[in-house]
Amino acid sequence: MMVSVYNSLSRKKEDLVPCVPGKIKMYTCGVTVYDDCHVGHARSLYIFDVIKKYLEYRGFRVTLVRNITDVDDKIINRARQDGVAFDEIRVRYIGNYERDLAALGIARADVEPLATENIPGMIAHIGKLIAKGAAYVIDGDVYFSVRLFKDYGKLSGQTLDEMMTAVRIEKDEKKKDPLDFALWKKSKEGEPSWPSPWGPGRPGWHIECSTMSMHYLKTESLDIHAGGLDLIFPHHENEIAQAEALTGKPFAKYWIHHGLLTIDGRKMSKSLGNFYTIQDVLKQFSPDILKLFFLSAHYRSPIDFTFDGLKNSRKALDKMAEFVDKAHAARRGIAKIRPLVRYPVELQEFRRRFEEAMDDDFNTAQGLAVLFDIVNSGNKLLSSSRSRGVALQACRLLLELAEVFGLKIESASHAQVIDASVRLKTAPQAGPEAAALLPEDVKRLVQERQVARQKKDFKRADEIRDYLKVHGVTIEDTRKAG
Ligand SMILES: [Zn+2]
Numbered sequence: 001m002m003v004s005v006y007n008s009l010s011r012k013k014e015d016l017v018p019c020v021p022g023k024i025k026m027y028t029c030g031v032t033v034y035d036d037c038h039v040g041h042a043r044s045l046y047i048f049d050v051i052k053k054y055l056e057y058r059g060f061r062v063t064l065v066r067n068i069t070d071v072d073d074k075i076i077n078r079a080r081q082d083g084v085a086f087d088e089i090r091v092r093y094i095g096n097y098e099r100d101l102a103a104l105g106i107a108r109a110d111v112e113p114l115a116t117e118n119i120p121g122m123i124a125h126i127g128k129l130i131a132k133g134a135a136y137v138i139d140g141d142v143y144f145s146v147r148l149f150k151d152y153g154k155l156s157g158q159t160l161d162e163m164m165t166a167v168r169i170e171k172d173e174k175k176k177d178p179l180d181f182a183l184w185k186k187s188k189e190g191e192p193s194w195p196s197p198w199g200p201g202r203p204g205w206h207i208e209c210s211t212m213s214m215h216y217l218k219t220e221s222l223d224i225h226a227g228g229l230d231l232i233f234p235h236h237e238n239e240i241a242q243a244e245a246l247t248g249k250p251f252a253k254y255w256i257h258h259g260l261l262t263i264d265g266r267k268m269s270k271s272l273g274n275f276y277t278i279q280d281v282l283k284q285f286s287p288d289i290l291k292l293f294f295l296s297a298h299y300r301s302p303i304d305f306t307f308d309g310l311k312n313s314r315k316a317l318d319k320m321a322e323f324v325d326k327a328h329a330a331r332r333g334i335a336k337i338r339p340l341v342r343y344p345v346e347l348q349e350f351r352r353r354f355e356e357a358m359d360d361d362f363n364t365a366q367g368l369a370v371l372f373d374i375v376n377s378g379n380k381l382l383s384s385s386r387s388r389g390v391a392l393q394a395c396r397l398l399l400e401l402a403e404v405f406g407l408k409i410e411s412a413s414h415a416q417v418i419d420a421s422v423r424l425k426t427a428p429q430a431g432p433e434a435a436a437l438l439p440e441d442v443k444r445l446v447q448e449r450q451v452a453r454q455k456k457d458f459k460r461a462d463e464i465r466d467y468l469k470v471h472g473v474t475i476e477d478t479r480k481a482g
Helices: 039-057 073-082 086-104 121-133 160-166 205-217 231-245 280-284 287-295 305-331 345-359 364-382 385-404 434-438 439-454 458-470
Strands: 004-007 011-015 022-029 061-066 136-137 143-144 181-186 201-203 221-230 251-257 261-263 303-305 417-419 473-474
Touching: 004 251, 004 345, 011 305, 022 039, 022 205, 039 061, 039 086, 039 201, 039 261, 039 287, 039 385, 061 205, 073 086, 086 280, 086 287, 121 136, 121 143, 121 181, 121 201, 121 231, 121 385, 143 231, 181 205, 181 231, 201 205, 205 221, 205 231, 231 251, 251 439, 280 287, 280 305, 287 305, 305 364, 305 385, 305 473, 345 364, 345 385, 364 385, 439 458, 458 473
Parallel strands: 022 061, 022 221, 221 251, 261 303, 417 473
Antiparallel strands: 004 011, 136 143, 143 181, 181 201
């Protein structure tokens, strides 16, 4: 079986065949660090994390590069608005972004380059475009000549006339054609700037991605370029133009775009008061709940974010966690589970269906449905002592497949989440084993774990965390901001 993906470039599903067999070079457009990340960012970051994990599950070696845009008009404006230095804004929001990624439990990309660390590469790229006649300099600014690039519009499927109506025509711009876009912007008084052959300035947003993706993936043709649907035009169209005008080769083989997120049916905006940061949501719902919510829709579909939707996901997650708890409790009744090299035949069918769903353009909603079928079936198997061994294998399979989705299934909402430094409580309904653990024991263990962490004895710290988890006590380490 092949993995098939919907390619925005061809507008159809295609078998995923990377340039080099077995290896996938993937780039996704990352965040611009001028504010805290919101739930729409969480969906984007998470969905591409799942796609990467599934491709790895399928045996591909995936290299993911996800940039951080840390020079941009939005950052400059934010600094001006707050009356602080440009560097202060970028450093603050890079920190917050990294904190959010960790809180969500989303894996780091293999490379997370900062735009500001790659200016010389961008200057070299722009210089070559000028030398080829694809770009021109006017008074310290450099523009890309869109009409000279014959394939312009191939990703968004628009004609030049259609695009003309979409571009904003700024009065004071000196470019030759409204469609042309800036590769290098001359800096104004008080703006961050870097020296260049065209005078001090800063790169345009689009050039960052073309330059950094090819540089860090060490190729002129990426396998997968991913991003939100809202980036197709002009951002991705421009990335293609800049890269292909330079190399003459197809910039990316597959373009994967996720659908956008609305809140209660409306566009998320601060003025409407329906703007939720990742931190806002994680105050009330665990990362697993948020992930389950995202998985319930196809990544290409729009998704309407509602708190009712999250509550439903919490119920569903509880069902999963309860099964895992029961299976863990049942394990104690059996001296040893026979380690199986292969899952029993009745369970292999679940894996086949999971793969079938995910091979079909990452149909996570169907993949998730298979996980719940495992839970239902596992619960039935648990009810009879004769099938308990298979039930435990079902639990193992569930956890294995859930890992593709980055789910930990440890935070059933009934299990108390304790702040290691403040509250110490055992879960009221955490299964039969929890009763054996007295609050004093928990306190002692948590203290021991803190000492272990201070000594950087993470093995012992993890052992204690796992032990407590089995007993229904979940530890969440407090993350200090900054
Ligand atoms: Zn980009």
